[in-house]
Structure formats: C-alpha cells, structure tokens
Amino acid sequence: MKILILCGVFAKENEEEIIKNATAPVEFSANLFQERLIGGFNALENIEVSVLSAPFIGAYPTGSKIKNFKSFKVSQEKYRYVPFCNIWGIRNFSRTASLKKSIKAFAKDGCEKKLIVVYCTHTPFIKAAEYAKKLDPKIKICLYVPDLPQYMNLSENRGFIYNVAKKYDIASMTKHMKCIDTFVLLTKHMKDKLPVEDKPYRVIEGIFDFIPSISNEAENSVSEKYIVYTGKLDKKFGAVSLVDSMRHMNDESLRLVLCGSGDSFEYAKAESEKDRRIIPLGQVTPKVAEEWRRKASVLVNPRPNSEEYTKYSFPSKNVEYLLSGKPTVAYMLDGMPDIYRDFIYEINHDGEASHAIAKAIENALSEKIEKGNAYYEYAKEKLSATQIATQILKLNYGRG
Numbered sequence: 031m032k033i034l035i036l037c038g039v040f041a042k043e044n045e046e047e048i049i050k051n052a053t054a055p056v057e058f059s060a061n062l063f064q065e066r067l068i069g070g071f072n073a074l075e076n077i078e079v080s081v082l083s084a085p086f087i088g089a090y091p092t093g094s095k096i097k098n099f100k101s102f103k104v105s106q107e108k109y110r111y112v113p114f115c116n117i118w119g120i121r122n123f124s125r126t127a128s129l130k131k132s133i134k135a136f137a138k139d140g141c142e143k144k145l146i147v148v149y150c151t152h153t154p155f156i157k158a159a160e161y162a163k164k165l166d167p168k169i170k171i172c173l174y175v176p177d178l179p180q181y182m183n184l185s186e187n188r189g190f191i192y193n194v195a196k197k198y199d200i201a202s203m204t205k206h207m208k209c210i211d212t213f214v215l216l217t218k219h220m221k222d223k224l225p226v227e228d229k230p231y232r233v234i235e236g237i238f239d240f241i242p243s244i245s246n247e248a249e250n251s252v253s254e255k256y257i258v259y260t261g262k263l264d265k266k267f268g269a270v271s272l273v274d275s276m277r278h279m280n281d282e283s284l285r286l287v288l289c290g291s292g293d294s295f296e297y298a299k300a301e302s303e304k305d306r307r308i309i310p311l312g313q314v315t316p317k318v319a320e321e322w323r324r325k326a327s328v329l330v331n332p333r334p335n336s337e338e339y340t341k342y343s344f345p346s347k348n349v350e351y352l353l354s355g356k357p358t359v360a361y362m363l364d365g366m367p368d369i370y371r372d373f374i375y376e377i378n379h380d381g382e383a384s385h386a387i388a389k390a391i392e393n394a395l396s397e398k399i400e401k402g403n404a405y406y407e408y409a410k411e412k413l414s415a416t417q418i419a420t421q422i423l424k425l426n427y428g429r430g
Contacts, residue, residue, distance in 0.1 A: 031144075033071055034144070036147065038149070044104055048085075049313060051094050054092060055291045055292055070416045082133060094116060134162075137161075137162035148173045150174065170211045212230045216344040217233065232421055236348075256325050269332065272387055276308055278385050288308070290313065323356065335364060341363075341364040358394075
C-alpha cells in the first residue's frame with residue numbers, strides 16, 4: 031500500500047531560512063501538526079509513505095521576501111518540495127500547476143491501494159489530489175481539516191481585495207471537494223460547513239507523537255514566575271486582553287513572555303515600556319518556544335469564545351500546553367469537548383476579559399491541583415500519531 035501526504039510541511043533544516051525571509055508570522059504550529067501526522071504513518075508497517083510539499087511560506091510581498099520558490103538553500107531528505115511563483119494573486123495557480131505535474135508519477139503507479147492524505151483546506155492541494163484521482167480512479171483521498179478556510183486569517187489588517195479573493199477561493203475549493211472520500215475534522219461543528227454529507231469522517235482534536243515529560247515544576251528561579259504565551263499576537267486571539275491582564279496583577283515577580291508576532295505586537299511592545307514585566311519576544315523558532323514552555327509557571331491561551339469561528343477551531347497550542355504538564359489557562363471554546371473543563375484553568379466569560387484572564391492566571395498559580403497526568407492519559411488513548419494514522423486507514427479501507 032502506498033500513501034502520499036500532500037501538504038505544506040518544511041523540514042527543521044529550513045526553519046532559519048524561512049524566518050529570515052518572513053515578513054509575517056510563520057505557521058510553526060501547522061508545521062508541527064504535519065510532521066506528527068507524517069510520523070504517524072511512517073511508524074506503521076507494510077506502508078510506503080511519500081511526502082509532496084508546497085511549503086507554507088507567506089505570499090510575496092506581505093508574508094515573505096521570496097518571489098519564486100525553487101527550493102531551500104539547506105538540503106534535506108525527508109520531503110519533496112515543488113517549485114512555484116510566490117507572488118500573491120498568482121501563487122495558488124502556480125502551486126496547483128506544479129503539484130499536478132509532481133503528483134503524476136504517484137497517480138500512474140501501478141499499486142492497487144493508494145491513498146492521498148491532504149493536509150488542510152488549501153485549493154492547490156485539493157485540485158492536485160482531484161487530478162490524481164482522474165488519472166487513477168482507484169485512488170482514495172482523505173482530507174484532514176485543522177481549520178476552515180474562512181477563519182484562517184482573523185487579522186484586522188485584511189483588505190477588501192483579500193476578502194473578495196478568499197470568497198472566490200472558498201467557492202472554487204468547495205466545488206473540487208467532491209473528489210474527497212473521507213474527512214478528519216478537529217471539531218464536530220466543522221461538518222456543518224463542509225460538503226461531508228454522508229461520507230465517512232472522524233473528529234480528532236489534536237495529535238502528538240512523543241512521550242512528554244510531565245512536570246508541574248517551572249524551570250526557573252523562585253524569584254520569577256513566567257506566564258508564557260506562544261502563538262500569533264492578534265487582537266482576535268485575545269492578545270490585547272492578555273497584555274492588559276498584567277494591570278490587574280501586582281505581583282512584581284511575574285513575567286509575561288509573548289513568543290510570536292501579529293497585529294498586536296506593537297501594542298505589546300508599547301505596554302512593555304510602561305511595565306517591565308511584559309516581555310514581547312516577537313517571532314521565535316519552535317525550539318525557543320519550547321524552552322519558554324519549560325520555564326513557564328503558567329501557560330495561557332487568551333483566545334476568547336466570543337465569535338462563531340470558535341465552533342470550528344481547536345487551538346493546537348492547547349494540546350501542546352496540556353501535554354507539558356504545566357497549568358494551562360484558557361477559555362472553553364465551543365469547539366472543545368466538555369472533558370477539557372477537567373484539564374484547564376478556565377477563564378470566566380463574564381466581565382472584562384483582561385480581568386478574567388488575570389483571575390484565572392492567579393488561580394492557576396495558587397492552586398496545587400495536578401492536571402497534567404490526567405490529560406496525558408486522555409491524549410495517549412485518543413491523540414497519538416500512530417493511532418490517528420491507523421484510524422485514517424480504517425476510515426478508508428475498513429482496517430488498520
């Protein structure tokens with residue numbers, strides 16, 4: 031059996047070059063998700079796995095300095111990259127053409143059982159998978175949906191042209207989704223927004239591929255307590271409310287460390303000049319973000335449950351935070367299973383957001399309830415990469 035994973039993953043060897051050329055936040059959480067999915071399939075026996083990637087670098091000029099992507103300077107052997115023109119407005123057409131050309135060999139391979147696993151609702155991936163299936167109708171296609179396309183960019187800096195182009199893109203994508211045989215969704219509500227109909231699907235909110243070191247002890251001196259956030263610093267994701275929460279906490283030993291960039295970064299930077307406890311680091315590598323998670327006394331995700339998109343969203347950082355064993359402060363989003371109330375320190379929805387976040391952080395700092403081991407047992411049973419890969423095989427072929 032042969033499996034092709036069609037995605038936008040990039041290797042760790044290429045991270046430095048991507049960051050150097052980035053003019054917008056890099057999607058490291060999405061990259062980690064893809065790496066784990068690939069790892070899950072690679073761990074299975076009697077399966078030949080290949081990866082075809084049009085890497086998720088930002089479009090030129092707003093997201094990246096790269097006009098034409100040919101490959102990265104540092105070579106790697108894990109993934110096969112396709113070249114494409116990266117200019118906004120052109121790049122999706124270029125990515126589609128390049129992926130179709132590159133997928134032809136897989137489609138024409140004589141293997142009887144072939145599965146294409148498409149990571150995310152990205153039109154070039156879906157069109158390329160559809161093209162492969164036209165060449166060989168026996169091919170099965172599974173679409174893994176971590177986010178709905180209409181909610182992928184919640185920045186306040188979106189323009190009119192972007193919104194019109196996105197509306198057209200979603201309509202085109204939905205049309206081509208007829209080729210999809212099965213779906214994997216992050217929340218049960220996603221089914222209502224996708225053409226799933228009576229096709230087989232599974233709801234799986236996250237993925238991990240390692241045995242984490244569970245510890246509630248922060249790796250820092252007792253004189254400082256780090257409140258750590260890793261992700262996009264966008265107002266829609268509660269970044270401003272998180273920064274403002276420091277006004278409600280008088281403890282001088284607290285440090286709010288913000289690993290990420292976005293439309294609220296300049297606000298965080300300005301507030302840091304007034305309050306030295308606020309530390310906005312900007313875009314950092316996954317390795318640096320992980321180091322700060324280990325140092326944390328509390329990890330926090332301030333994404334509020336105030337808009338419709340939360341039904342169709344399960345932040346991957348919640349899984350990362352909880353698997354670290356550290357106290358995790360977050361809102362209960364509509365897309366999260368109720369059992370997560372047992373694992374997080376929940377932010378109360380009532381009242382001013384910044385005050386509610388501060389109160390939840392203080393509760394997490396003061397309580398000595400160990401929740402990390404309970405979440406690990408839950409995740410080990412439901413979210414391991416090999417189990418998810420096996421479930422995808424069962425979904426498509428009725429067996430693992």
